[in-house]
Amino acid sequence: xxxxxxxxxxxxxxxxxxxxxxxxxxxxxxxxxxxxxxxxxxxxxxxxxxxxxxxxxxxxxxxxxxxxxxxxxxxxxxxxxxxxxxxxxxxxxxxxxxxxxxxxxxxxxxxxxxxxxxxxxxxxxxxxxxxxxxxxxxxxxxxxxxxxxxxxxxxxxxxxxxxxxxxxxxxxxxxxxxxxxxxxxxxxxxxxxxxxxxxxxxxxxxxxxxxxxxxxxxxxxxxxxxxxxxxxxxxxxxxxxxxxxxxxxxxxxxxxxxxxxxxxxxxxxxxx
Numbered sequence: 001x002x003x004x005x006x007x008x009x010x011x012x013x014x015x016x017x018x019x020x021x022x023x024x025x026x027x028x029x030x031x032x033x034x035x036x037x038x039x040x041x042x043x044x045x046x047x048x049x050x051x052x053x054x055x056x057x058x059x060x061x062x063x064x065x066x067x068x069x070x071x072x073x074x075x076x077x078x079x080x081x082x083x084x085x086x087x088x089x090x091x092x093x094x095x096x097x098x099x100x101x102x103x104x105x106x107x108x109x110x111x112x113x114x115x116x117x118x119x120x121x122x123x124x125x126x127x128x129x130x131x132x133x134x135x136x137x138x139x140x141x142x143x144x145x146x147x148x149x150x151x152x153x154x155x156x157x158x159x160x161x162x163x164x165x166x167x168x169x170x171x172x173x174x175x176x177x178x179x180x181x182x183x184x185x186x187x188x189x190x191x192x193x194x195x196x197x198x199x200x201x202x203x204x205x206x207x208x209x210x211x212x213x214x215x216x217x218x219x220x221x222x223x224x225x226x227x228x229x230x231x232x233x234x235x236x237x238x239x240x241x242x243x244x245x246x247x248x249x250x251x252x253x254x255x256x257x258x259x260x261x262x263x264x265x266x267x268x269x270x271x272x
Contacts, residue, residue, distance in 0.1 A: 004070050004080035009056065015094070015102035016086045016184065018057040022049055022070040024079040030055055033067040034194060042096065043228045046073055058099050059224070061195030062088050062186045091118045091185040093160070093171075095178035096198065096224055103174060105160060107187060116167050118185070119159040119214070126153040126192040153192035154220040156199060158183065161214050168213045175203050180225055181217070198224040 002024030009019040020030055020041070030044035044055040049070070060066050063085070070079040089110060094102040105118040132147040162168040175181070184196035201219035208214055 002070075002079035004068055004082045006068050006082040006084045008084065008086060010086070010088070013056070013058065013099070015058070015092055015104065016060065016062060016088045018060045018066070018068070018084055018086065020044075020055045020057060020068050020070075020082075021052065022055070022079065023052045024070065024072075025050055026072040026077075026079075027074065028070050028072055028079065030057075031069045031071060032057060032060065033069065034061055034064055038069075039224070041068070042224075049079075056099075058094070058102075059096055059182055059184075059196065060084075060086050061193070061197075062086050062092075062184045063188075064195040088184075088186050090115065091183070093174065094182050094184075095174060096180070096182045097227055097229060098177070099229060101174050101178070103170060107185070113163040116163070116171060117161040119161055122158040122160075123156055123185070123192050124189050125155075125157075126190055127155040128153055152221040153197075155218075156192055156201075156221060157216060157218045158199075158201075159214055159216050161208075161212065164211050171215060172205075175215075175217075180222060182224070183217075192221065197221045 003022070005021045007019045007021075009017050022028065022030065026049055027046055028049045029046060030041040031038045032041050041055060041057045042059065044057075047053070047055075057068070065083050065085050067081055067083045069081045071077070072079065088104075090104040091107050092102050092104055103116065105116045106112050107118050108120055128150050130145075131149055132145050134143045135146055136143050160171065162171055180198050180200050182196065183193060183199050185193060186195070188195060198221065199217065199219050200222045201217040204216045204218075206214045206216075
């Protein structure tokens with residue numbers, strides 16, 4: 001038996017995220033499809049599926065339908081598909097290689113200075129360039145456009161306001177560690193990100209008061225980094241600290257009849 005089940009795991013993750021449970025067998029890749037464009041879910045490319053497994057997608061866009069498929073690499077057979085739409089009252093900025101880095105931002109509707117503000121007017125104007133080359137044809141007045149296609153959005157600008165030094169330090173740390181950031185927005189004024197996109201951004205900061213800083217991120221939408229996840233929600237050391245001096249058999253007894261995918265979903269369940 002094969003199939004796919006998707007669920008909203010935002011509460012457990014601390015930011016918008018999707019849990020994907022797949023059943024079947026083979027070397028598979030889990031893909032995320034939005035508006036006809038597909039990409040592999042990070043750390044779920046070319047993985048061995050033997051029965052049931054669980055994966056997490058911390059890069060799913062907001063406010064649009066996302067379809068997940070589990071595809072057998074060797075044959076292209078689709079073991080199952082399922083769709084979900086994530087919603088959030090906030091925009092989110094993160095390092096796509098670090099699950100723990102997400103910073104939620106008010107888009108003006110929360111009026112909450114406990115989180116940064118994605119300032120009104122952000123991403124209101126972008127550019128989609130026509131990519132190709134021109135060929136002059138003898139005897140023709142108009143040139144021929146070769147290989148023309150529309151590129152991803154460029155010249156994007158987003159202004160983030162931090163209200164205190166802790167917020168400023170957190171944002172500065174994120175921007176320092178991530179040359180490409182993932183920006184996910186529930187309301188995308190001109191459709192530049194499609195609910196979420198990777199941005200290679202230059203950063204400028206302007207101090208408005210002793211505490212308040214305006215950060216301007218300007219750059220282009222690019223393909224996401226190809227590396228696997230580098231920082232996850234539960235580390236080996238964290239699990240070891242929780243299990244303490246328990247032996248492997250003791251931990252197995254506590255976990256009871258939990259499946260591999262259930263333990264992978266939450267390795268600390270029952271141990272704390």
